Amino acid sequence: MNIKYIGRDSTKLVRGKIHVKKGKYTACGARIDDNREDWVDTAERVTCEKRGCK
Ligand SMILES: [Zn+2]
Numbered sequence: 705m706n707i708k709y710i711g712r713d714s715t716k717l718v719r720g721k722i723h724v725k726k727g728k729y730t731a732c733g734a735r736i737d738d739n740r741e742d743w744v745d746t747a748e749r750v751t752c753e754k755r756g757c758k
Pocket residue numbers: 722723724730731732733752753754757
């Protein structure tokens with residue numbers, strides 16, 4: 705399952721970008737569980753270009 709960022713903190717992450725989910729983090733190292741409402745599980749294709757997700 706992948707995960708999409710839907711939060712509004714654009715200084716931290718790009719809204720709408722889809723990452724690989726690895727437990728409490730994305731595969732590129734962003735934390736998910738501190739603002740879980742900013743993330744939604746998705747079956748859409750990964751769009752993150754960072755190391756780990758790509
Ligand atoms: Zn990523």
